[in-house]
Amino acid sequence: xxxxxxxxxxxxxxxxxxxxxxxxxxxxxxxxxxxxxxxxxxxxxxxxxxxxxxxxxxxxxxxxxxxxxxxxxxxxxxxxxxxxxxxxxxxxxxxxxxxxxxxxxxxxxxxxxxxxxxxxxxxxxxxxxxxxxxxxxxxxxxxxxxxxxxxxxxxxxxxxxxxxxxxxxxxxxxxxxxxxxxxxxxxxxxxxxxxxxxxxxxxxxxxxxxxxxxxxxxxxxxxxxxxxxxxxxxxxxxxxxxxxxxxxxxxxxxxxxxxxxxxxxxxxxxxxxxxxxxxxxxxxxxxxxxxxxxxxxxxxxxxxxxxxxxxxxxxxxxxxxxxxxxxxxxxxxxxxxxxxxxxxxxxxxxxxxxxxxxxxxxxxxxxxxxxxxxxxxxxxxxxxxxxxxxxxxxxxxxxxxxxxxxxxxxxxxxxxxxxxxxxxxxxxxxxxxxxxxxxxxxxxxxxxxxxxxxxxxxxxxxxxxxxxxxxxxxxxxxxxxxxxxxxxxxxxxxxxxxxxxxxxxxxxxxxxxxxxxxxxxxxxxxxxxxxxxxxxxxxxxxxxxxxxxxxxxxxxxxxxxxxxxxxxxxxxxxxxxxxxxxxxxxxxxxxxxxxxxxxxxxxxxxxxxxxxxxxxxxxxxxxxxxxxxxxxxxxxxxxxxxxxxxxxxxxxxxxxxxxxxxxxxxxxxxxxxxxxxxxxxxxxxxxxxxxxxxxxxxx
Amino acid sequence: xxxxxxxxxxxxxxxxxxxxxxxxxxxxxxxxxxxxxxxxxxxxxxxxxxxxxxxxxxxxxxxxxxxxxxxxxxxxxxxxxxxxxxxxxxxxxxxxxxxxxxxxxxxxxxxxxxxxxxxxxxxxxxxxxxxxxxxxxxxxxxxxxxxxxxxxxxxxxxxxxxxxxxxxxxxxxxxxxxxxxxxxxxxxxxxxxxxxxxxxxxxxxxxxxxxxxxxxxxxxxxxxxxxxxxxxxxxxxxxxxxxxxxxxxxx
Numbered sequence: 001x002x003x004x005x006x007x008x009x010x011x012x013x014x015x016x017x018x019x020x021x022x023x024x025x026x027x028x029x030x031x032x033x034x035x036x037x038x039x040x041x042x043x044x045x046x047x048x049x050x051x052x053x054x055x056x057x058x059x060x061x062x063x064x065x066x067x068x069x070x071x072x073x074x075x076x077x078x079x080x081x082x083x084x085x086x087x088x089x090x091x092x093x094x095x096x097x098x099x100x101x102x103x104x105x106x107x108x109x110x111x112x113x114x115x116x117x118x119x120x121x122x123x124x125x126x127x128x129x130x131x132x133x134x135x136x137x138x139x140x141x142x143x144x145x146x147x148x149x150x151x152x153x154x155x156x157x158x159x160x161x162x163x164x165x166x167x168x169x170x171x172x173x174x175x176x177x178x179x180x181x182x183x184x185x186x187x188x189x190x191x192x193x194x195x196x197x198x199x200x201x202x203x204x205x206x207x208x209x210x211x212x213x214x215x216x217x218x219x220x221x222x223x224x225x226x227x228x229x230x231x232x233x234x235x236x237x238x239x240x241x242x243x244x245x246x247x248x249x250x251x252x253x254x255x256x257x258x259x260x261x262x263x264x265x266x267x268x269x270x271x272x273x274x275x276x277x278x279x280x281x282x283x284x285x286x287x288x289x290x291x292x293x294x295x296x297x298x299x300x301x302x303x304x305x306x307x308x309x310x311x312x313x314x315x316x317x318x319x320x321x322x323x324x325x326x327x328x329x330x331x332x333x334x335x336x337x338x339x340x341x342x343x344x345x346x347x348x349x350x351x352x353x354x355x356x357x358x359x360x361x362x363x364x365x366x367x368x369x370x371x372x373x374x375x376x377x378x379x380x381x382x383x384x385x386x387x388x389x390x391x392x393x394x395x396x397x398x399x400x401x402x403x404x405x406x407x408x409x410x411x412x413x414x415x416x417x418x419x420x421x422x423x424x425x426x427x428x429x430x431x432x433x434x435x436x437x438x439x440x441x442x443x444x445x446x447x448x449x450x451x452x453x454x455x456x457x458x459x460x461x462x463x464x465x466x467x468x469x470x471x472x473x474x475x476x477x478x479x480x481x482x483x484x485x486x487x488x489x490x491x492x493x494x495x496x497x498x499x500x501x502x503x504x505x506x507x508x509x510x511x512x513x514x515x516x517x518x519x520x521x522x523x524x525x526x527x528x529x530x531x532x533x534x535x536x537x538x539x540x541x542x543x544x545x546x547x548x549x550x551x552x553x554x555x556x557x558x559x560x561x562x563x564x565x566x567x568x569x570x571x572x573x574x575x576x577x578x579x580x581x582x583x584x585x586x587x588x589x590x591x592x593x594x595x596x597x598x599x600x601x602x603x604x605x606x607x608x609x610x611x612x613x614x615x616x617x618x619x620x621x622x623x624x625x626x627x628x629x630x631x632x633x634x635x636x637x638x639x640x641x642x643x644x645x646x647x648x649x650x651x652x653x654x655x656x657x658x659x660x661x662x663x664x665x666x667x668x669x670x671x672x673x674x675x676x677x678x679x680x681x682x683x684x685x686x687x688x689x690x691x692x693x694x695x696x697x698x699x
Numbered sequence: 700x701x702x703x704x705x706x707x708x709x710x711x712x713x714x715x716x717x718x719x720x721x722x723x724x725x726x727x728x729x730x731x732x733x734x735x736x737x738x739x740x741x742x743x744x745x746x747x748x749x750x751x752x753x754x755x756x757x758x759x760x761x762x763x764x765x766x767x768x769x770x771x772x773x774x775x776x777x778x779x780x781x782x783x784x785x786x787x788x789x790x791x792x793x794x795x796x797x798x799x800x801x802x803x804x805x806x807x808x809x810x811x812x813x814x815x816x817x818x819x820x821x822x823x824x825x826x827x828x829x830x831x832x833x834x835x836x837x838x839x840x841x842x843x844x845x846x847x848x849x850x851x852x853x854x855x856x857x858x859x860x861x862x863x864x865x866x867x868x869x870x871x872x873x874x875x876x877x878x879x880x881x882x883x884x885x886x887x888x889x890x891x892x893x894x895x896x897x898x899x900x901x902x903x904x905x906x907x908x909x910x911x912x913x914x915x916x917x918x919x920x921x922x923x924x925x926x927x928x929x930x931x932x933x934x935x936x937x938x939x940x941x942x943x944x945x946x947x948x949x950x
């Protein structure tokens with residue numbers, strides 16, 4: 001227990017609850033804006049912490065991942081229970097959806113088994129009351145022995161009472177003493193716990209809980225026991241004997257028997273404390289909406305229409321503020337550039353304007369899109385439609401080793417990979433989520449469009465232009481599908497995580513909850529722009545600017561009669577040299593060092609490729625509509641080479657923002673680097689294959 | 700256990716009088732001394748003192764020649780006695796198959812002495828026998844074998860035969876959850892799935908004996924949408940293959 005000073009007490013509490021029980025909104029209600037969002041190290045599970053003050057109490061709140069149970073089958077469950085076992089957690093607030101008590105109290109029972117000090121928050125109590133359920137909360141609290149409060153998380157209702165209850169539970173802790181299994185199981189558990197207790201090292205989980213988990217043949221704890229207890233063989237033999245006895249007695253298997261015992265306790269409790277049950281028709285409205293939105297015939301068309309609206313909102317409405325930001329950075333660039341005399345070659349000026357502002361601005365310019373997209377996604381999630389969408393498209397996605405919930409992030413990837421990767425947070429399962437994130441860059445993002453817009457009209461007759469664009473996009477999709485399948489049978493192999501997914505009743509999302517969710521994700525994007533992307537931008541700038549070409553250099557490219565300084569600088573720079581170094585590799589796919597140099601630029605952001613091409617071909621400022629650039633390119637390359645180029649840019653080198661967000665969301669550099677080098681290798685192999693085979697065919 | 704009021708215990712006979720008054724008011728709206736005497740098979744002269752006693756205990760409102768009324772406290776005591784009577788009678792007749800008359804008489808005797816806890820446990824026992832799917836069968840078997848009627852076959856044999864038969868029936872009747880059409884209901888018999896899926900299903904309350912209803916299927920026929928214990932979940936057909944159910948008649 002954390003008790004340092006008498007005046008100022010710091011305590012730690014954890015929030016546990018099922019997914020969809022309104023835990024997050026209760027967390028928001030408790031902590032307000034004092035929140036930190038991050039990842040548990042090395043994995044994709046989100047870690048949320050916050051704090052609030054209650055008189056002299058300084059309360060730190062940990063929002064545990066939503067779980068149905070405390071078994072060890074999913075990373076969320078393992079994390080939740082690991083956190084609950086920490087001995088510095090003073091109070092555990094179990095948040096239960098009052099409209100669905102039987103299942104929600106199942107977690108409470110497990111928290112009691114664990115010997116934690118619980119408080120029960122009967123959340124969504126307004127909905128339960130509306131549905132006709134009446135509970136004798138005082139009686140329930142008396143029976144369980146700890147404080148229970150009714151709350152309405154999304155309206156902040158009951159937050160004050162909850163704080164008060166937490167205070168009471170902290171002052172007079174309980175440890176689940178009032179919970180017991182049925183007599184048969186209880187006796188066995190007690191017997192095992194007594195035998196275990198003297199053999200356990202310190203610190204160790206409570207013996208009673210350990211006994212239950214060993215009876216359940218819990219993997220993680222069996223492993224722990226094997227490592228920590230010397231005489232573990234005897235313990236396991238004992239456990240197996242007890243399991244056999246219990247199974248013989250119950251005529252069922254042990255997992256079911258234990259679950260049944262827990263459910264019996266819950267139904268006994270509710271029989272006493274529940275005055276009236278929910279009416280059978282209390283969810284009629286939600287069911288009616290489902291009969292339309294999830295209809296076998298119109299369900300999918302409605303879903304696609306909703307997606308269309310979402311992306312229209314994101315990319316069309318987002319267009320306006322995007323321009324403001326662009327012109328703001330343009331103005332800022334000029335203003336800063338103006339601090340130096342005209343024509344100044346100051347490296348600092350160049351660093352600030354061409355490096356920092358161009359890099360960070362290029363990322364921040366997407367902020368309006370990001371905010372709008374996350375707004376839409378938060379609406380979908382909080383209303384309950386996201387799980388319906390997953391239900392509708394799961395068959396299609398599952399065929400490729402993905403999950404129904406992968407669909408929206410993948411679709412988002414056509415706009416921009418970064419928010420797509422962030423949107424994978426709706427996927428609960430780690431393997432599903434990693435697979436989706438890893439193949440996401442293959443969804444051809446908006447920044448790649450300028451490249452296609454430049455190259456396709458330059459090399460293909462107008463009637464082939466649309467099919468060409470289609471071909472590129474389809475190639476990306478097909479590759480994503482193949483790669484997902486490959487990943488699921490190699491690196492991320494394993495049994496499919498259970499799809500078993502709850503479809504909570506539709507709820508009206510509150511502005512507050514949506515705003516917080518949107519804000520946190522957008523801020524996380526901005527922070528990336530300010531840190532890792534800033535750093536990479538500076539590196540890229542250094543690579544393209546240094547070392548500087550001497551005043552007079554040897555003309556390396558006699559073909560280019562009027563090579564100007566900029567182009568010479570670039571080819572002399574680190575990036576240019578690297579481009580030349582990489583030339584043997586690009587030659588195999590039909591390109592030369594100039595393309596290689598421009599491709600290095602594409603790492604900063606895909607569309608930079610176009611501008612870089614303009615520079616290496618000494619045409620100054622260039623964009624995707626530049627006809628001179630197109631003509632120059634046509635002189636230098638064949639359509640086959642151009643196609644190989646596009647293919648490479650589609651597949652290889654996800655941009656720096658993608659690498660950065662991948663590092664953040666996957667929790668480790670491992671996946672970010674694997675993605676970067678994996679996709680680059682595949683992209684190169686593919687382009688080389690297409691170019692070499694194409695050359696043979698065309699002759 | 701007699702009921703205690705401020706003025707001492709209520710005797711068995713007073714409780715019986717209260718019961719009669721309650722029943723008269725319930726059935727005929729009025730309770731008169733004449734009717735009470737008739738039902739209890741005593742003379743009217745012996746009813747009056749009992750009425751006075753009940754009035755003194757604050758259980759009835761009684762003025763000579765007028766109708767008798769129960770005070771709230773009187774009604775409470777009467778109801779309790781009647782409830783006890785009903786529970787006991789049901790237990791004796793429906794579960795133990797005691798003869799009708801004997802059951803009635805024994806119930807009248809025991810009702811005054813039985814403790815609250817025993818009555819409570821009896822009620823729970825009824826509930827259990829009602830809700831447990833095996834409850835009815837156990838009752839049926841008990842009635843139809845030698846324990847109640849020596850001419851019928853021995854109970855042990857009956858039980859063994861039944862056990863074998865139900866197993867057979869289950870195997871025949873069971874279907875995979877994935878085979879149920881939208882709108883069909885089933886009762887879970889067995890969870891075949893293993894590992895994480897099994898744990899997840901159990902954690903979400905899909906245990907044997909749970910009722911499930913297939914609400915709809917996705918446009919491509921997979922996944923399926925279930926209603927269980929008042930909430931909705933979806934699972935893939937492949938996962939639904941791991942659950943054996945018994946089809947239930949749909950309304």
